[in-house]
Amino acid sequence: MKNLADKGIDSILFDLDGTLWDATIACAQAWNKSFEECGYKNTIGRKLIRKISGSPLDVVLTEYFTFIKEKDYERVIKQYQKNEPQYMQTIGGRLFPNVRATLQKLRSHKKLFIVSNCLKGYIENFIEKKSLEKIFTGYKSSGETGQAKKENIKMIITEYKLKSPVYVGDTQWDFEASKGNNIPFIYAKYGFGEINNAGYEIKNIKDLLELIR
Known part of the structure; x- marks a missing residue:
């Protein structure tokens, strides 16, 4: 597995559906x-x-x-x-295996965010339903801002003055949004989408602990 340790990653931005949970x-x-x-x-x-x-x-x-x-x-x-x-x-959804434990470990030394193309209130519902209030520094949704994922990623980077972020997602939309912001992309291969030549990929979210130290 290629490693991002030498990139000085200071923050991780996550897609939601197909990356953190299945609803x-x-x-x-x-x-x-x-x-x-x-x-x-x-x-x-x-x-x-x-x-x-x-x-x-x-x-x-x-x-x-x-x-x-x-x-x-x-x-x-x-x-x-x-x-x-x-x-x-x-009904809600179910977290993918090892999501909670992995996020808790990453939170100790990285800033964590969610950027999703979902409706307004969807991210808040996810955080509340899964009791993840202390995990994420911030989030943006297309329903909230009226903007596409590329622009929302840029907003997060600018608003929180991130120096070296990375985006984790499972679809081509996620990949393109990351490229549009010139930041590394990690393909959540266990999710819903299929991406060729993503560069970095994980088969389980816990792989992030090895990929981003």
């Missing part, structure tokens, strides 16, 4: 409820949720939910924004 069941049910409320009988499952994880909402609607009429886009999104928090509160 595909709750997400699928929230979407299906939204479809039903908008008059659509179509349903989706965990497999498609894994595929669309990390994608901007406009991409999800136009490329994956092709059964939805364009005139209904706004209504479906509005219903999903209402339903998702409810399903996250009642």
Whole structure:
């Protein structure tokens, strides 16, 4: 495994879905409820949720939910924004193996952040539901800022005056956002997406303890 120890990494920015936890069941049910409320009988499952994880909402609607009429886009999104928090509160998601212990160890000598393309309130719900309030220094979501992941990473770097950050994620969107900020990217191979030639990769989140010392 290639090592980042000589890079002087001072902070780690994490993607959320597919990197820290798996909330595909709750997400699928929230979407299906939204479809039903908008008059659509179509349903989706965990497999498609894994595929669309990390994608901007406009991409999800136009490329994956092709059964939805364009005139209904706004209504479906509005219903999903209402339903998702409810399903996250009642069902939530499960942390990937070794996430809690690894984050606690990393927190002792690195600043930790979350940057996700999720709705406003999603990160806060994750932190509260998994009792991780003392772990993260800060976070940004597309739902909060209205910006794409690339811009949100830049905001975190600027706001917290980070000197040598690294981003950990599982999708091509994550990889591109990291490249756009000229920071190292670590591919969470255990997650939802597939990335070729990511450079650095981990098969379990605990591998970060060896990769970033």
